[in-house]
Amino acid sequence: MTAILTVEDLSVRIAGLHILQGVSFTVAPTGVTVLLGRNGVGKTTTIRAVVGLTPANGEVTGRVRMGERSLLDRPTHRLVREGLGYVPEDRCVFAGLTVAENLRLAERRGTTPAYDRVYSLFPELDRRGRQRAGSLSGGQQQMLAIGRVLLNDNRLLLVDEPTKGLAPKVVTEVAEVLERVAETVPVLLVEQNLAVVRRLATDAVVIDAGRVAWSGSAQDLLAEAELTKSLLGVGSAETSHTPGAGGEAVGVRKENA
Numbered sequence: 675m676t677a678i679l680t681v682e683d684l685s686v687r688i689a690g691l692h693i694l695q696g697v698s699f700t701v702a703p704t705g706v707t708v709l710l711g712r713n714g715v716g717k718t719t720t721i722r723a724v725v726g727l728t729p730a731n732g733e734v735t736g737r738v739r740m741g742e743r744s745l746l747d748r749p750t751h752r753l754v755r756e757g758l759g760y761v762p763e764d765r766c767v768f769a770g771l772t773v774a775e776n777l778r779l780a781e782r783r784g785t786t787p788a789y790d791r792v793y794s795l796f797p798e799l800d801r802r803g804r805q806r807a808g809s810l811s812g813g814q815q816q817m818l819a820i821g822r823v824l825l826n827d828n829r830l831l832l833v834d835e836p837t838k839g840l841a842p843k844v845v846t847e848v849a850e851v852l853e854r855v856a857e858t859v860p861v862l863l864v865e866q867n868l869a870v871v872r873r874l875a876t877d878a879v880v881i882d883a884g885r886v887a888w889s890g891s892a893q894d895l896l897a898e899a900e901l902t903k904s905l906l907g908v909g910s911a912e913t914s915h916t917p918g919a920g921g922e923a924v925g926v927r928k929e930n931a
C-alpha cells in the first residue's frame with residue numbers, strides 16, 4: 675500500500691530548542707494512524723510542521739510528501755486546497771460568529787460545499803446554525819471544527835487531540851464521528867485517550883523526546899502492556915474499551931510532571 679503521507683527525517687528547531695530530531699514515519703492510505711507520546715514530546719509540533727504552521731521563528735528541515743507532492747516548501751492554504759484537512763488542537767472556531775457563518779467561511783470558491791455530509795454526521799450543527807460558536811459546549815465546538823474541514827473533500831485529515839478536555843460521553847461521540855469519517859478518508863490523529871486509540875487506530879507512531887520511539891500496528895502496541903508502559907507511561911491491557919468511560923490517558927513525562 676502506497677502511503678498517503680511520508681515524513682522523512684523531519685527536524686524542527688524553535689527558539690534554540692531542537693524539538694523534533696529526525697522524525698520519520700508514514701501514514702497508510704486508509705484507516706487511522708495515531709501519533710502517540712507523553713506530554714511535550716513533539717506531537718503537535720509534528721502535525722504543525724506537516725501543515726506548514728511552524729512559528730516564524732522556527733526552522734524546519736527534512737521531507738514531507740502527500741502522495742508524490744512535496745509539502746514543506748508550500749504555503750498552508752495551498753496544502754489545504756489540495757486536500758490536507760487540519761483540525762487544530764485548540765479548535766479555532768470563530769466565537770463571535772454563528773455556527774452557519776463558521777461553516778460558510780470554510781466554503782471554497784469553485785467547489786460545492788458538502789453540507790449534506792456535514793449535517794448527516796453532525797445534525798446538531800444544522801439545528802444550531804444560528805447559535806454563536808462561542809456559546810457552544812466544548813464538544814459542540816469540536817464537532818464544528820471537524821465539520822468545517824469536512825465541508826470540502828480531503829485526501830488526508832490531521833486531527834490534533836480532538837477529545838482533550840471533553841466529558842466522557844462527548845469523548846465517545848467524537849470517537850464515533852471520527853470512526854465514520856475514517857471510513858472514507860485516512861486520518862493522522864494525535865490522541866492521548868487509550869480507549870479512543872484502541873477503538874480507532876489501525877497504525878501507531880510513538881514519539882519520545884523528539885524522535886520516533888516505535889511504529890507499527892496499533893493492535894500490537896496495545897496488546898503489549900510492558901511496551902505501552904515503557905513508551906507511554908500507562909498500562910493498556912486493563913484499559914477500558916469504552917472511550918471516555920475511564921479511558922486511561924497517556925502519561926506526562928517524569929521530568930515534566
Ligand SMILES: Nc1ncnc2c1ncn2[C@@H]1O[C@H](COP(=O)(O)OP(=O)(O)OP(=O)(O)O)[C@@H](O)[C@H]1O
Nearest residue numbers: 688689691693712713714715716717718719720729
Ligand atoms: N513555539 C514554541 N516555542 C518554544 N517551545 C515550543 C514551541 N512549541 C512547542 N514548544 C516545545 O516543544 C515541545 C513539544 O511540544 P508539542 O506541543 O509538540 O508537544 P506535544 O507532544 O504535542 O504535547 P502535548 O501532548 O502536551 O500537547 C515542548 O517542550 C514545547 O514546550
